[in-house]
Amino acid sequence: MNWNDMQPVLHDGILDTLFMVGWSTVYTVIGGLILGVLLVLTDRGGQLQNTVVNKVVSVVVNIGRSLPFIILMIAIIPFTRFVVGTSIGPSAAVVPLAVGAVPFFARLVETSLREVDGGLVEAAQSMGGGTWTIVFKVLLPQALPSLVASLTNTVITIISYSAMAGALGAGGLGSAAITYGQQRYDTRFMLVTVVLIILIVTVVQLIGDLVVRRLARRGARAAAPVRLLKLPKARETADEAA
Amino acid sequence: MTDIPVITTTGLTKVYRSGDREVTALDGVDLHVREGEVYGVIGQSGAGKSTLIRCVNLLERPTSGTVTVAGQDLTALAGRGQRANPALRAARSHIGMVFQHFNLLSSRTVQDNIELPLEILKVGRRDRARKALELLDLVGLADKAKAYPAQLSGGQKQRVGIARALAGDPKVLLSDEATSALDPETTRSILQLLRDLNRQLGLTVLLITHEMDVVKTICDSAALMKGGRIVEQGTVSELLATPGSELATELFPVTGEATAEDRTVVDVTFHGEAATEPVISTLSRTYNVDVSILGAAMDTVGGKQVGRMRIELPGRFEDNVVPIGFLREQGLQVDVVGRTAPQTPDATVLTKEVAK
Numbered sequence: 001m002n003w004n005d006m007q008p009v010l011h012d013g014i015l016d017t018l019f020m021v022g023w024s025t026v027y028t029v030i031g032g033l034i035l036g037v038l039l040v041l042t043d044r045g046g047q048l049q050n051t052v053v054n055k056v057v058s059v060v061v062n063i064g065r066s067l068p069f070i071i072l073m074i075a076i077i078p079f080t081r082f083v084v085g086t087s088i089g090p091s092a093a094v095v096p097l098a099v100g101a102v103p104f105f106a107r108l109v110e111t112s113l114r115e116v117d118g119g120l121v122e123a124a125q126s127m128g129g130g131t132w133t134i135v136f137k138v139l140l141p142q143a144l145p146s147l148v149a150s151l152t153n154t155v156i157t158i159i160s161y162s163a164m165a166g167a168l169g170a171g172g173l174g175s176a177a178i179t180y181g182q183q184r185y186d187t188r189f190m191l192v193t194v195v196l197i198i199l200i201v202t203v204v205q206l207i208g209d210l211v212v213r214r215l216a217r218r219g220a221r222a223a224a225p226v227r228l229l230k231l232p233k234a235r236e237t238a239d240e241a242a
Numbered sequence: 243m244t245d246i247p248v249i250t251t252t253g254l255t256k257v258y259r260s261g262d263r264e265v266t267a268l269d270g271v272d273l274h275v276r277e278g279e280v281y282g283v284i285g286q287s288g289a290g291k292s293t294l295i296r297c298v299n300l301l302e303r304p305t306s307g308t309v310t311v312a313g314q315d316l317t318a319l320a321g322r323g324q325r326a327n328p329a330l331r332a333a334r335s336h337i338g339m340v341f342q343h344f345n346l347l348s349s350r351t352v353q354d355n356i357e358l359p360l361e362i363l364k365v366g367r368r369d370r371a372r373k374a375l376e377l378l379d380l381v382g383l384a385d386k387a388k389a390y391p392a393q394l395s396g397g398q399k400q401r402v403g404i405a406r407a408l409a410g411d412p413k414v415l416l417s418d419e420a421t422s423a424l425d426p427e428t429t430r431s432i433l434q435l436l437r438d439l440n441r442q443l444g445l446t447v448l449l450i451t452h453e454m455d456v457v458k459t460i461c462d463s464a465a466l467m468k469g470g471r472i473v474e475q476g477t478v479s480e481l482l483a484t485p486g487s488e489l490a491t492e493l494f495p496v497t498g499e500a501t502a503e504d505r506t507v508v509d510v511t512f513h514g515e516a517a518t519e520p521v522i523s524t525l526s527r528t529y530n531v532d533v534s535i536l537g538a539a540m541d542t543v544g545g546k547q548v549g550r551m552r553i554e555l556p557g558r559f560e561d562n563v564v565p566i567g568f569l570r571e572q573g574l575q576v577d578v579v580g581r582t583a584p585q586t587p588d589a590t591v592l593t594k595e596v597a598k
Contacts, residue, residue, distance in 0.1 A: 047325070123345035125326065126299055127359040127410065130333030137358060141349040218349065218390045 017172035024097035031102035036109025064103030093170030108150035112143040145215040152208025249275035254307035266291040269470035282457040285467030291450040338407030342419035346391040353387040359409040377405040397428035417449035451552040481514040494553040498536025511575035514546040
């Protein structure tokens with residue numbers, strides 16, 4: 001296969017991959033945040049302490065996390081058909097991708113939210129804040145850098161899942177790699193798809209890191225831009241001895 | 243300061259259960275904080291003072307007993323459920339609270355931190371900003387509105403915490419070890435700020451602390467907590483008037499022993515009721531006695547002297563009945579150190595034995 005033959009295949013593959021990853025990320029963020037917040041709120045000592053809900057959500061999340069993705073994808077084919085009408089193609093792949101990634105992200109969200117200092121929740125309560133305030137004005141904003149880092153990991157996992165989904169007729173770069181690279185023994189093609197996937201992952205990671213750094217900067221003591229060559233100017237002393 | 247109680251707890255009890263073990267953190271606490279005063283609760287860690295202050299705004303639900311703040315019975319308001327209902331939340335928004343570790347949101351600027359309670363009260367954007375800047379000005383941080391908490395020093399963070407606590411125009415400010423994470427100098431400036439706010443806004447302050455200095459610096463009244471109970475409470479002068487008061491001894495420690503056999507050692511307590519007259523020098527001149535001061539812990543509060551002084555008079559007690567009578571006439575409490583019998587019918591108060 002020469003470059004001219006490869007181009008349209010790769011072009012479609014990239015678009016399909018981005019489509020699958022993009023939409024399943026959207027659903028994963030929504031689902032993962034809801035479940036993650038629920039796990040924290042319903043836990044012992046939480047705002048909406050409810051052992052039953054907590055246990056149920058926890059078990060569902062654990063099951064979702066334990067199933068190998070390829071098994072999960074096959075297992076929920078009836079559900080996928082029910083939702084999309086088909087089990088083949090990028091749109092259909094969004095369903096198992098989201099179902100597979102939601103529990104993964106939910107646990108990461110839970111961990112991030114638990115890292116928020118309990119004193120802040122208490123402060124919000126002392127001001128008369130309710131659950132809504134605590135979730136949207138304290139927990140989520142305070143955990144944002146950590147949530148973004150978790151999301152970066154999740155998106156990268158979804159990308160690798162999406163390549164796997166290619167084996168089951170989802171389309172995208174994974175499917176192209178299998179059809180052309182593996183089944184036709186076209187090593188060059190295989191190499192190109194792998195490099196493309198690496199590129200996508202790298203770009204996602206870079207963007208994620210950048211956002212995290214931006215968000216973390218407001219919390220950092222040195223808000224001034226880092227100077228590599230010049231020594232930073234002495235800041236005026238922050239202490240208010242006066 | 244008035245006599246209207248603004249915070250009252252009656253029979254406040256909190257029992258923590260973990261497994262089959264029970265820990266009584268509060269054991270029938272009756273607290274009375276009057277409007278406009280600075281009230282300090284002091285005690286060692288584990289005495290239950292933190293639980294007490296957190297029970298006042300029901301961050302911690304008491305096992306039994308009632309809490310009344312500004313005429314509202316919060317315990318009745320809260321009902322039985324564990325979740326804070328709207329009525330309790332509304333009441334909380336008018337009780338300010340400051341914390342040992344400031345508890346500022348690192349994701350928000352100083353101004354946005356102060357606006358948070360106003361957002362909860364659903365105040366409009368413009369009014370929020372106006373109020374926040376006003377409060378920043380009040381705590382002396384007008385230039386830090388756009389800074390993030392991480393860029394501030396500890397003292398500045400606590401000032402922001404105080405400004406935030408004042409956003410809901412509270413009548414009552416609860417201070418949970420607000421100065422315990424600060425160095426001595428910053429502690430003084432924060433206490434000064436609390437004092438100023440107390441005077442300017444008529445704000446009632448209930449603070450808990452483990453530092454006697456804090457009580458000494460700003461408190462009108464104090465309570466000593468031990469093992470979940472309040473063992474002593476009252477205004478500083480009431481405490482001084484209480485024989486054997488541990489708090490008074492701690493607040494105004496005096497030591498010193500007689501320099502010779504035939505001397506009389508006397509503890510003179512100034513309650514703050516007596517006018518500021520140079521009592522000791524008057525005594526010395528009138529009766530021609532040489533008074534030596536062995537020790538003293540005195541403060542002048544609002545032009546009145548408060549504290550204790552240990553003085554030594556030449557001669558035995560029998561020789562000093564008249565000078566001691568004079569001191570009593572001045573409205574001072576006089577305790578003869580090392581004697582057990584009261585000299586006048588009304589002076590039932592006697593000092594504890596001085597360690598030999």
